[in-house]
Amino acid sequence: MAKQAAPVKKNQTITLQFEDLTHEGNGVGKISGYPLFVPYALPGEEGDVKVVKVNKNFGFGKLLKLTASSPERVEPPCNVFYQCGGCQLQHMSYNKQLDMKQEQVKNTLRKVAHLDHVPVHSIIRMDDPWRYRNKVQMPVGETDDGELKTGFYQKRSHRIIDGMETCVIQDEVNDRMVEGVRRIASRLGISAYDEAQDTGVLRHIVVRTAAKTNDTMIVLITRTPDLPNGDELVDELLKTYPHITSIVHNINDQETNAIWGKKSQTIWGDDYIQDQIGDLTFAISARSFYQVNPPQTTKLYDKALEYANLGANDTVVDAYCGIGTLSLFMAKEAKQVYGVEVVPDAVDDAKKNARLNQMTNASFYTGEAEKVMPWWTAQGMRPNVIVVDPPRKGCDEALLQAMIGMAPDRIVYVSCNPSTLARDLGILEDGGYAAKEVQPVDMFPQTHHVEAVCRLEKKVSDASV
Ligand SMILES: C[S@@+](CC[C@H](N)C(=O)[O-])C[C@H]1O[C@@H](n2cnc3c(N)ncnc32)[C@H](O)[C@@H]1O
Secondary structure, eight states, rough: OOOOOOSSSSTTTEEEEEEEEETTOOOEEEEEEEEEEEETTTTOOEEEEEEEESSSSOOOEEEEEEEEEOOTOOOOTTTTTTTSHHHHHHHBBBHHHHHHHHHHHHHHHHHHOOOOTHHHHHHHSSSOOOBBBEEEEEEOOOOTSSSSEEEBTTTOOOOOOOOOOOOOOOOHHHHHHHHHHHHHHTTTTOOBBBBTTBBOEEEEEEEEEEEOOOOOEEEEEESSSSSSTTTHHHHHHHHHHEEEEEEEEEOOOOSSSSSSOEEEEEEOOOOOEEEEEEEEEEOOOOOOOOSOOOOHHHHHHHHHHHOOOOOOEEEEEEEEOOOTTHHHHHHHSSEEEEEESHHHHHHHHHHHHHHHEEEEEEEEEEEEEEHHHHHHHTTOOOEEEEOOOOOOOOOOOHHHHHHHHHHHEEEEEESOOHHHHHHHHHHHHHTEEEEEEEEOOOSSSTSSSSSEEEOOOOOOOGGGO
16 A cells, blocks of 8 residues: 655644644644644644645654644743653643643553543642752763753753853752852862763762752763762762751763763762651662652552551551552551562662661562562562552563462552553553552642552452452
């Protein structure tokens, strides 16, 4: 059969009405049924678009001029929003962002796993959806005059954006600290890493601030094993910012896109910062995962706890447990909690956190959850509740099968990716679990990222009814 040509050509300019949004927040307009995805266009708008890419079934366009604008369009407060790849939705009212995320969860569950019947509750919004991030990983470069400069990369590139004054989703302390480190390091003549030549020293400045305690950790990531003028840098930083609790040097000597290298050493203060969530205290070291949005984290964990519906005799497994945050909240209500996590430093933090909070009924194990869980199943572990909170790629099939084998009464699935959530729910449904309800939580305002918690229960078999 002859291949049907796309009805547009690259570089052609067309007028398009936008009717929908993609998961990434791009506007969707159709020309003779052929969809074009156009960043920064909103449903209900019309605009002149230059076609920039033509695939067989869809294409991409660049918005040249809006001819009809949506009431949901707002002025992005960030001066580099259109260059930076960090946020995608600042041009959209917060209510519209929430609608989009809600619909994404609903539609993905329906399309991927045919779970149309599962109620998806209204997304839990953030009261003030700005300045929420407690961690920043900022690339370092050099100006033409040899001064250090910092800024996020331009979209789909490794070019640092010029003129980035601030990041409006970062905690202001992080913004200030990045600028402070840049200024002092520049004065001390520390050079920036040059990716093209694989030369120079400072690659990234990472700052993590604890919202409740104001503890701050600074991580200096260098290509070189030593940090020239490191002592002076530490002295000056401490003089200028006495609230710093930890300074860590991480070495990344590889030619790679990865930010972090394998070796870290604390060059001043503690190996970790401490923060509080609710009435629990957590130690967090440099390499450990910690939720980035403190006010929303409390809401997310409250929902996960409600869904776990724990009793004093319950045993819980928390797979992908990080530093044991959710595990310890569960341990307050359950008899025993077992956490498993792949990052050894995070497991050390989790053990420390159990001690810090005087909790003796939570134990933590290092390993890949997809390997440890089948082994636990074979050992006869039979928890009443399993909690999973995997990275974006979702759960490994071996882990899902191990969960099914453990036959818990309830499963709580915390997800940062609706597509893998839906895929995994399909497998759990086939394995005898019913998804009962889903609660989206807006953990990442101004970005297209979506978080959701799902409650599953073991299906009652016909024979036992
Ligand atoms: C989304 S975080 C959740 C952590 C924790 N529940 C929290 O709220 O802070 C996912 C965690 O899974 C860990 N992880 C990634 N792959 C893993 C694997 N194969 N086995 C065990 N843990 C893994 C990551 O290191 C990270 O700590």
